[in-house]
Amino acid sequence: xxxxxxxxxxxxxxxxxxxxxxxxxxxxxxxxxxxxxxxxxxxxxxxxxxxxxxxxxxxxxxxxxxxxxxxxxxxxxxxxxxxxxxxxxxxxxxxxxxxxxxxxxxxxxxxxxxxxxxxxxxxxxxxxxxxxxxxxxxxxxxxxxxxxxxxxxxxxxxxxxxxxxxxxxxxxxxxxxxxxxxxxxxxxxxxxxxxxxxxxxxxxxxxxxxxxxxxxxxxxxxxxxxxxxxxxxxxxxxxxxxxxxxxxx
Amino acid sequence: xxxxxxxxxxxxxxxxxxxxxxxxxxxxxxxxxxxxxxxxxxxxxxxxxxxxxxxxxxxxxxxxxxxxxxxxxxxxxxxxxxxxxxxxxxxxxxxxxxxxxxxxxxxxxxxxxxxxxxxxxxxxxxxxxxxxxxxxxxxxxxxxxxxxxxxxxxxxxxxxxxxxxxxxxxxxxxxxxxxxxxxxxxxxxxxxxxxxxxxxxxx
Ligand code: HEM
Ligand code: SF4
Ligand code: FES
Numbered sequence: 474x475x476x477x478x479x480x481x482x483x484x485x486x487x488x489x490x491x492x493x494x495x496x497x498x499x500x501x502x503x504x505x506x507x508x509x510x511x512x513x514x515x516x517x518x519x520x521x522x523x524x525x526x527x528x529x530x531x532x533x534x535x536x537x538x539x540x541x542x543x544x545x546x547x548x549x550x551x552x553x554x555x556x557x558x559x560x561x562x563x564x565x566x567x568x569x570x571x572x573x574x575x576x577x578x579x580x581x582x583x584x585x586x587x588x589x590x591x592x593x594x595x596x597x598x599x600x601x602x603x604x605x606x607x608x609x610x611x612x613x614x615x616x617x618x619x620x621x622x623x624x625x626x627x628x629x630x631x632x633x634x635x636x637x638x639x640x641x642x643x644x645x646x647x648x649x650x651x652x653x654x655x656x657x658x659x660x661x662x663x664x665x666x667x668x669x670x671x672x673x674x675x676x677x678x679x680x681x682x683x684x685x686x687x688x689x690x691x692x693x694x695x696x697x698x699x700x701x702x703x704x705x706x707x708x709x710x711x712x713x714x715x716x717x718x719x720x721x722x
Numbered sequence: 723x724x725x726x727x728x729x730x731x732x733x734x735x736x737x738x739x740x741x742x743x744x745x746x747x748x749x750x751x752x753x754x755x756x757x758x759x760x761x762x763x764x765x766x767x768x769x770x771x772x773x774x775x776x777x778x779x780x781x782x783x784x785x786x787x788x789x790x791x792x793x794x795x796x797x798x799x800x801x802x803x804x805x806x807x808x809x810x811x812x813x814x815x816x817x818x819x820x821x822x823x824x825x826x827x828x829x830x831x832x833x834x835x836x837x838x839x840x841x842x843x844x845x846x847x848x849x850x851x852x853x854x855x856x857x858x859x860x861x862x863x864x865x866x867x868x869x870x871x872x873x874x875x876x877x878x879x880x881x882x883x884x885x886x887x888x889x890x891x892x893x894x895x896x897x898x899x900x901x902x903x904x905x906x907x908x909x910x911x912x913x914x915x916x917x918x919x920x921x922x923x924x925x
Contacts, residue, residue, distance in 0.1 A: 550809045638818065641804040678725060682732035685803060686884050687818035689810045701887075702894050709890020711729070 477502035479511055480522075480566040483530055485580045493577070496530075497522035497566070508548060508555035508569065509534050512581075531580035539695060542630030545572055546581045552635035554695055555581075572635040588629050591647035595674040597654040599664040611662035624657040624703065626696040633690035633700060645679035649690035652681050653703035659710070672714045681707055735795045736888045738788040739881050746785055747878055751915045757922035761851035764922075768849055789832065796825045817880055824877040831870030854923040864924065871916040879909035 478499045486493040499522045500514045512532050519529040534544035537556045544555040547570040549563060560567070575583040601607065613621070627650050634640045634648040655671045658664035675681045681704065690700040753771065757764035774780055800822035807819050838857060843849050857863055883905040886892040892901045 636806070636810055638803040638806050638815070641802075643804070644802050676729040678728040680729060682729045683802075685799065685818060685821075686814065686887050687803075687810075688814035689806070689812060692810070692812050699895075701898070705887050705890055705893040705898070707890075708888055709893065712733070712890055715729070715733075 479506070479560055481511060481515075482566050482568045483580070484568075484570040485530065486571070486577050487528075487579065489576060489578055496527065502560075504561070506560040508546075508558040508560065508563075508567070509537065509544060511560060511567075512555070512569075531578075531582050533582045540628055542628035545583075545630045545632055545635070546570065547572055547635065552632040552693060554630065554632075557695070572631055574635045574640055575631060583631070585629065585631050588631060588634065588648065588650065591651040592629070592654060594647060594677075595651050595655050595671050596667065597651065597658055597671075599658060599661055600667060601663060613662050617660060620699075621657055621660060623696075624653055624698060627654060627698055628696065630695065632693050632695060636689040636693035638687050638689070639683050639685050644683060646683035647679055649684070649694075649700040649704060650698075652684070652707050653698055653700050656703040656707055669714065672711055675707060676711050676715065681711055684708075731795060732799075733888070735792055735799070736885055738792045739878075740885050742784045743788050743792055744878050744881065747874065748912070751912065751919060754919035755915050755922075757851060757854075757919055761855075764851045768851075772849075793825075793829050793832075797829070800825055817883075821877060821880050821884065824873040824880075827869065827873040828877050831866070831873060834866070835870065851923070855925050858920065858923045859925075864920075867920055868917060871920060872913055875909055875913040875916055879905045879912065882908060 479502050481498045481500070483496055483498065484493050485496050498515055498520075500511055500518075503510070509532070512530055516529040519527050521527045532544065532546065532555065534556055535541040536543075539554045539557040542554070545552060546555050547568075548555065548558050549568050552572050555569075569581060571577045571581045571583050573583075575585055575587065577583055601610075629650065633650050637646070637649060640646050640648050652675060655675055659668040659671055684704050686701075688701050691698075691702075694700055753767045754764070756767040771777070803818075803822060805819050805822075807815055839849060839853065842853070847853065858867065883892075883898075883901050886901050887898065892898045
């Protein structure tokens, strides 16, 4: 009996500036493999479907349990994590592409710096550094903790940016995830003390106004984060902030 | 676009889409609907508008300038998006695309429509039932007007949905879903009024 094979079509790119091209691979099947496992197989034996030796495919991964966000790529047209994409559940040939909304470094690895810059821009943290002990912070009501926990699951994976039609080379939109992070930190009892700084950041160019309501983000997010609810909520908060500033200061 | 004004411009664009442009659309289609009660009824309605004091100022402040801003900034927004309904065929993403397509179609229609009715008026012609009946005596124009009307009413109805989100009025998925049903009903009603009004000019 012929050996069962996995057929992959991978969009490759040798360097950040070179032109992408497609390369096909046929690798031996094992049960319960994920896409990372298939890529490791190519790494072990870098021979393409034509039987020619080639450079091993480059990708990024860390946790292998869908919590770090490093292994995001476009699998059969949908951006998702390669570590939780099971070969048995994918239609073949399996098409792997980098998330090209981001600068491609090499093959499937991309540079997500714009996301970390966005988090810095909106100050997505709780500033508690001081020269003396500030004492314990205020407590958070349990009902709020529950939904805040959902928002805190964001792993900066970039899937929501890849899915968003308004995040592209023509726009500097910070992306859905950053808006949701503002909602998270603005309702934290201590983070709340700096909420105006985050609102102002959201109201700057490339901020919340660039959302055009395609709502792809909430469909695509692997963590099920209610991104569109966060965005609509922050729409309200930024409008309120803007009106208050205009009339009362 | 000027630096740092994106939030303000977007919100102004959104607001103008509904007030006054959307309100004007409703008013305009209802006035035209008078034609279903005969040429005299329409001419009376048109005559009432003609008698608004400082009509030209009112038209510029409440209609021409807001539409011009909404259209120019709308085109800028529309062409900033990189459409991806091929990979993400979700309902809202389809409507996202159509909101932008109908914006462009509506712009073409409005420019033509203003050219055909307001420019002759400025040259001294009278805007009345016969003017429209004359335009719509051409079957090609009937198709063009029908597409223009449906495009505008879609853009307006789906725009209400978008407005409600942009101003933080519908926040959760349930209210947004109800708003979808509501705006669908608005679309059907306003489209009926628009097309029925148009048909009254076809003699
Ligand atoms: C003349 C050409 C027009 C163009 C190019 C245009 C373009 C656009 C675009 C691209 C949007 C989406 C904005 C966003 O979601 O961020 C939009 C929204 C909207 N437009 Fe227009 N539009 C035009 C005319 C009109 C007209 C005639 C009306 C009224 C009947 C209208 C009413 C609206 C409304 C209510 C919104 C929703 C605003 C929001 O999203 O908050 N537009 N328009
Ligand atoms: S919000 Fe969801 S899709 Fe977006 S970066 Fe965070 S985890 Fe990824
Ligand atoms: S390796 Fe961490 S999410 Fe896939």
